[in-house]
Amino acid sequence: MSTLIDxxxxxxAQARLGKTIGETGYRILQASAASLEVAALSLGLVNGQxxxxxxxxxxxxxxxxxxxxxxxxxxLPPQSSDLNGRLSVDVLSRITTKTPQHPLGLxxxxxxxxxxxxxxxxxxxVDEVVSPHLSTDSAELDxxxxxxGELAERNNSPTIELGFVVAxxxxxxxxxxxxxxxxxxxxxxxEAIANWLGRNLTESRRVKHNSGGIGRDWAFGFTPLLNRFGxxxxxxxEKHNAHFGxxxxxxxxxxxxxxxxxxxxxxxxxxxxxxxKTSSVYALAQxxxxxxxxxxxxxxxxxxxxxxxxxxxxRRQGDLEQIMLSLAGEAAHAGxxxxxxxDAQSFFGSGPGSFDGTQILLSxxxxxxxxxxxxxxxxxxxxxxSSNQSLxxxxxxxxxxxxxxxxxxxxxxxxAIGLENRHNVLVAYESLHEAYRLSGRxxxxxxxxxxxxxxxxxxxxxxxxxxxTASSVQKAIEQTHGVKVSSAAPAEADELLNLExxxxxxxxxxxxxxxxxxxxxxxxxxxxxxxxxxxxxxxxLGPTGVGKTELAKAIAATxxxxxxxxxxxxxxxxQQPEDVKRLLSDGQSDTMSLIMAVRxxxxxxxxxxxxxxxxxxILNLLLQLxxxxxxxxxxxxxxxxxxxxxxxxxxxxxxTIRERVANGEAIESFQNELTDELIKxxxxxxxLLNRFDETVLFRPLDQSELSQIVSLMMKEINQTLSNQNIxxxxxxxxxxxxxxxxxxxxxxxxxxxxxxxxxxxNTVAQRILRGxxxxxxxxxxxxxxxxx
Amino acid sequence: xxxxxxxxFSWWYGRGWKQVASSLESRLVGVLNSxxxxxxxxxxxxxxxxxxTYPGASIGERFxxxxxxxxxxxxxxxxxxxVLLAAFLILIVTAALSLVELIIWPLLPPAIPILLVxxxxx
Numbered sequence: 008m009s010t011l012i013d014x015x016x017x018x019x020a021q022a023r024l025g026k027t028i029g030e031t032g033y034r035i036l037q038a039s040a041a042s043l044e045v046a047a048l049s050l051g052l053v054n055g056q057x058x059x060x061x062x063x064x065x066x067x068x069x070x071x072x073x074x075x076x077x078x079x080x081x082x083l084p085p086q087s088s089d090l091n092g093r094l095s096v097d098v099l100s101r102i103t104t105k106t107p108q109h110p111l112g113l114x115x116x117x118x119x120x121x122x123x124x125x126x127x128x129x130x131x132x133v134d135e136v137v138s139p140h141l142s143t144d145s146a147e148l149d150x151x152x153x154x155x156g157e158l159a160e161r162n163n164s165p166t167i168e169l170g171f172v173v174a175x176x177x178x179x180x181x182x183x184x185x186x187x188x189x190x191x192x193x194x195x196x197x198e199a200i201a202n203w204l205g206r207n208l209t210e211s212r213r214v215k216h217n218s219g220g221i222g223r224d225w226a227f228g229f230t231p232l233l234n235r236f237g238x239x240x241x242x243x244x245e246k247h248n249a250h251f252g253x254x255x256x257x258x259x260x261x262x263x264x265x266x267x268x269x270x271x272x273x274x275x276x277x278x279x280x281x282x283x284k285t286s287s288v289y290a291l292a293q294x295x296x297x298x299x300x301x302x303x304x305x306x307x308x309x310x311x312x313x314x315x316x317x318x319x320x321x322r323r324q325g326d327l328e329q330i331m332l333s334l335a336g337e338a339a340h341a342g343x344x345x346x347x348x349x350d351a352q353s354f355f356g357s358g359p360g361s362f363d364g365t366q367i368l369l370s371x372x373x374x375x376x377x378x379x380x381x382x383x384x385x386x387x388x389x390x391x392x393s394s395n396q397s398l399x400x401x402x403x404x405x406x407x408x409x410x411x412x413x414x415x416x417x418x419x420x421x422x423a424i425g426l427e428n429r430h431n432v433l434v435a436y437e438s439l440h441e442a443y444r445l446s447g448r449x450x451x452x453x454x455x456x457x458x459x460x461x462x463x464x465x466x467x468x469x470x471x472x473x474x475x476t477a478s479s480v481q482k483a484i485e486q487t488h489g490v491k492v493s494s495a496a497p498a499e500a501d502e503l504l505n506l507e508x509x510x511x512x513x514x515x516x517x518x519x520x521x522x523x524x525x526x527x528x529x530x531x532x533x534x535x536x537x538x539x540x541x542x543x544x545x546x547x548l549g550p551t552g553v554g555k556t557e558l559a560k561a562i563a564a565t566x567x568x569x570x571x572x573x574x575x576x577x578x579x580x581x582q583q584p585e586d587v588k589r590l591l592s593d594g595q596s597d598t599m600s601l602i603m604a605v606r607x608x609x610x611x612x613x614x615x616x617x618x619x620x621x622x623x624x625i626l627n628l629l630l631q632l633x634x635x636x637x638x639x640x641x642x643x644x645x646x647x648x649x650x651x652x653x654x655x656x657x658x659x660x661x662x663t664i665r666e667r668v669a670n671g672e673a674i675e676s677f678q679n680e681l682t683d684e685l686i687k688x689x690x691x692x693x694x695l696l697n698r699f700d701e702t703v704l705f706r707p708l709d710q711s712e713l714s715q716i717v718s719l720m721m722k723e724i725n726q727t728l729s730n731q732n733i734x735x736x737x738x739x740x741x742x743x744x745x746x747x748x749x750x751x752x753x754x755x756x757x758x759x760x761x762x763x764x765x766x767x768x769n770t771v772a773q774r775i776l777r778g779x780x781x782x783x784x785x786x787x788x789x790x791x792x793x794x795x
Numbered sequence: 796x797x798x799x800x801x802x803x804f805s806w807w808y809g810r811g812w813k814q815v816a817s818s819l820e821s822r823l824v825g826v827l828n829s830x831x832x833x834x835x836x837x838x839x840x841x842x843x844x845x846x847x848t849y850p851g852a853s854i855g856e857r858f859x860x861x862x863x864x865x866x867x868x869x870x871x872x873x874x875x876x877x878v879l880l881a882a883f884l885i886l887i888v889t890a891a892l893s894l895v896e897l898i899i900w901p902l903l904p905p906a907i908p909i910l911l912v913x914x915x916x917x
Contacts, residue, residue: 017798017799017801017802020798020799020802021799021802024799057913057914057917058914059914060910060911060913060914061910061911061914061915062914063906063910063914064906064907064908064910064911064914065907067903067906067907067910068907070903071803071807071903071904071907074811075803075806075807075811078811078814079806079810079811084810217828219828219831219834220828220829220830220831220832220834221829221830221831221878222830222831222834222835222875222878223831223834224844225831225834225835225838225843225844225871225874225875226834226837226838226841226844226845226871227844227845228844228845228846229844229845229846306834340845341845342845
């Protein structure tokens, strides 16, 4: 067995001695040195020189050992570039000559260190899962230590930290990697956690930057008014030792600093909500207060102003303008203030608590007397450009770009540490992935990383056993959006597997259509469906009154929980080219647009009735919707339809269906033929028909099915009457009569409800009013009782 | 044990002594930063906290503004000078103590047995 870690080296011996002394030993040595020195000095003064020398000797020994421990043994800086010269003190101090030099042996020696627990906790693992999968092959240890060295280099760490060795052990073991996959953990996550740990270690060793000293602000003016109305971001960062890490060096922050130093000194910080505009300004504030500015803005302070606070302090007409002018004047006079207008649109008279300070801002910027950052969304910036060109032209735009996935994960990792400390919970790594994934899918109105952070914060409330897991994130999104994203529970899975029966409780026959739809719902719920398209998209073809709408309602009720989760649009009302605009209205002019409805209720069945009557431009939009799962409203905001089931209905081909079913043909046998016919006749374009998951034919209902429909409707009537403890039954002859009266070959079963209302409800109502029927009665109606 | 003792002496007269020397520099820089020495020197004659009077149109107002501003500069100069003097004093003390530490440092290990022998022999 080859020896990889040299336990007999002087470095290893120092590490072990350092561990033996420990923090407690160091304190004892310090205290002893101090006490002995004091005693020696005291004795020296009372002429006990001999004893003074005797005491000084151990005092110096204790002092020397304490200094050696503090500066050398406890940190053990790297000695050489090879493995033994770079292994951290934490690793070396835990290995003795008795430690077996193989992965399992090393793991057992180091697994009780907090860095090992950092991996176990964030991967939701326990030692009992790790140990059995690590080998006793020393060749694998060699591979593990090489990986650890590579991780240290990638993290710019001079020493190979214990955490990197843990990651190396996990990644070098094929057995353990297989176990991770079985537990639905990606091996890449181990490396990501190692990098996360590396960043934390670097952060913890960060030397506090010089923030200017006692005379820093003596050359700048006092800011009493700004202190009253604003929030001094810089001083608060300094006070709380807040650190924005890599963000202080990000391109957005560097661009902002350059823009402030040049030209008018006014920056429009543009980006959607959640992209990090406020954090970027805070990072800039940290950069400046630490004197890092290369643009002559060292020790400048950022003061945030809120329109609401200013408005709340204005009592009379003209107060607002006066306050704004005074604030700007004070900032200009102080000479080191950068004004930060978060939600700048509220200073342009837009939104609640806002006022129009455009003219004041214009004059201040033109005078170039104060540096300022105005944070706003892209839309607000465009609106400003069109409404106040002169002000917009004076602002230097700095547009923040959305972070890539790796960047968002870094932000979430940093956030997780804060959440763990604040809420005393453990944030599992899987929850970060889930927060990224689910916020991307369900939080359309915000950008990364803000939306993922928000979801992760919400997930803390759903932690189980003090751990925030993927399931906590799923519960948070289910609670806030009313959608099902977690794995189906056994009861729900059972219901999904028997979905056809559930739908047939309210739908008579149409087994083909019900089966097709049930399969689509099962695919979506099991996570097998394409997540970039709607849950399902169907074209229902068939005569009127055969159950097309009823099936759509049944889906809304069974899958989304209530019939109310159905958005129904009659496409015959969208026959003109200008109707496209109405459909895509962002809600400002038409609150009933499809876009608005889906934005408010994103988990719905969208039923587009009589689709063939819609304008061709609308059908083109439908192509986009079915392809990409989203539409863009008039103001450029995307709305997701990925959680909708799209159902289009049409009576096209109804005559053919009726005739061929009457001739005894099975509906499946002529489906393709009918589709071709519809394309040839120009009623549907082939590209549209191909976009649907399924084209479903509904066949006309026969006499027995109509009788069953009557029975279903009678159940609904009895449900209503159950409040009065009355039930109504129909004799078979009565049912037959109602079917005969309620069936219309052109309208199918549609007149049935009206007929039943007339025949049964009117009759029962009169009996109740006449006192012939009382609570507790069971009423049986025969042919002669019906009022038809 | 012998190896550890050798390591101790090797560190004490090598890296350890260098650390004492470099800590001298960092302590001095720390004092300069804490007292904002560079900033204060750059703005030695600047008005105190920018408390200034903007000149008016008339000669009298201009003269008064000049007088006010000159007073503000004098106040600024006095405060800064006192702080700079305090900084230089602390700088000198720090440098002296650090130098003493640098000189005494190599004497400490041999002092342990020497003092012990001196104590025992009386």
